Amino acid sequence: MxxxxxxxxxxxxxxxxxxxxxxxxxxxxxxxxxxxxxxxxxxxxxxxxxxxxxxxxxxxxxxxxxxxxxxxxxxxxxxxxxxxxxxxxxxxxxxxxxxxxxxxxxxxxxxxxxxxxxxxxxxxxxxxxxxxxxxxxxxxxxxxxxxxxxxxxxxxxxxxxxxxxxxxxxxxxxxxxxxxxxxxxxxLPAYEPEAGRWRVAALAALALLVFQIALGGWVSTNYAVLACTDFPTCNGAWIPPMDFHHGFHLWRALGMDANGDVITQDALVAIHWTHRTFALVVVAYLAWFALKLRRFESLRRPANGVLIVILIQFLTGLSNIVLQWPLANAVAHNGGAAILLLFVVMLNFRIACSRPGRAVIPARDTAPA
Known part of the structure; x- marks a missing residue:
């Protein structure tokens, strides 16, 4: 009932x-x-x-x-x-x-x-x-x-x-x-066939972003946000002591390692440090990618969106550490990742459509009410 x-x-x-x-x-x-x-x-x-x-x-x-x-x-x-x-x-x-x-x-x-x-x-x-x-x-x-x-x-x-x-x-x-x-x-906006040459780069941007979001999800679900308490170093070291084996052992209970013991701080540091370090790769690639696509009129708006959200993500990610994980900031960081995903998906779609012979949807059409 x-x-x-x-x-x-x-x-x-x-x-x-x-x-x-x-x-x-x-x-x-x-x-x-x-x-x-x-x-x-x-x-x-x-x-x-x-x-x-x-x-x-x-x-x-x-x-x-x-x-x-x-x-x-x-x-x-x-x-x-x-x-x-x-x-x-x-x-x-x-x-x-x-x-x-x-x-x-x-x-x-x-x-x-x-x-x-x-x-x-x-x-x-x-x-x-x-x-x-x-x-x-x-x-x-x-x-x-x-x-x-x-x-x-x-x-x-x-x-x-x-x-x-x-x-x-x-x-x-x-x-x-x-x-x-x-x-x-x-x-869609007017087609620009040259944009179609960026299809592989667009797919790479999507793959990198999805992997980074998965790393961020792993940080969040393991409550490892404050495993590193400073920036740009992590607990005072560029490469701190880390336990990747237990940190990235997938099938285990919350707060436990693969052996059923309480998960160590070194394992949580490994989770946090990996997400933070890979973020540098993703930010650099997405920024380069978006800047290159700004020259296409049909891609400029979503490319600008990517650049803006990248900046917001960097600021919210940094303030999560500096301000000790404030709730509103952490939610904004989660939401920023989702919005960034939408922009990259839109770019992939528009680039995929930038080829001759693609049927154009009319600006006004009839559809079932």
């Missing part, structure tokens, strides 16, 4: 953007729906970072509800009892609400993607112009199901770092795929 209640909550949240898309004067409501789903997914990724950074991942220690109910209101007695047994533990009313709000919005995005899938297949059956295969939203629907499974494992496996990191990366995969789909059904 409470699962049905959860579904209704997700549906009610999704009805707000669905209603907004419906009443807006737009000739392609499907396009608007994809864009607003992309924006909400970005918000969800950032709120997921907030959930993790506030230690709210186990605010409700079961899944998908909270102590077998649809709301912390209903589970208030169980939450109070758990908090009384362990006042500094993972369960409190505030953390429970943070965790459940994250789940509610994840369900709402699932509803929006179901709506996309239904619209796309209706357009295919009725031969309506939609400029996108229905298999795109269908694949997104499959992806969000897998993401939900990892969300459940995140709770049931007690925040195991590899599960939480995979959950994060799947969320960013969903965001990036939605961004690609949104770009695919949006009219």
């Amino acid at each position: 409470f699962v049905l209640e959860l579904g209704l909550i997700g549906l009610c949240i999704a009805l707000l953007p669905l209603s907004w898309v419906w009443v807006k004067a737009d000739d392609n409501k499907f396009r608007k729906l994809v864009w607003i789903t992309t924006f909400m997914t970005l918000d969800l990724v950032m709120f997921g970072g907030f959930t993790r950074l506030t230690d709210s991942g186990l605010g409700c220690p079961d899944w998908p509800g909270c102590y077998g109910t649809s709301s912390p209101f209903i589970a208030h007695a169980q939450i109070a009892a758990a908090n009384a047994l362990m006042p500094t533990g993972p369960v409190s009313l505030t953390k429970a609400w943070i965790e459940m709000i994250h789940r509610y919005f994840a369900m709402a995005i699932g509803v929006l993607i179901i709506a996309q899938t239904a619209i796309a297949w209706r357009a295919r059956i009725k031969r309506l112009p939609l400029h996108v295969s229905p298999w795109w939203p269908t694949a997104l629907l499959g992806l969000i199901v897998v993401q939900g499974i990892f969300g459940a494992w995140t709770v049931t496996m007690k925040l195991q770092p590899i599960i939480v990191t995979t959950h994060l990366m799947l969320g960013l995969t969903l965001l990036g795929t939605l961004g690609w789909l949104a770009a695919r059904i949006t009219p």
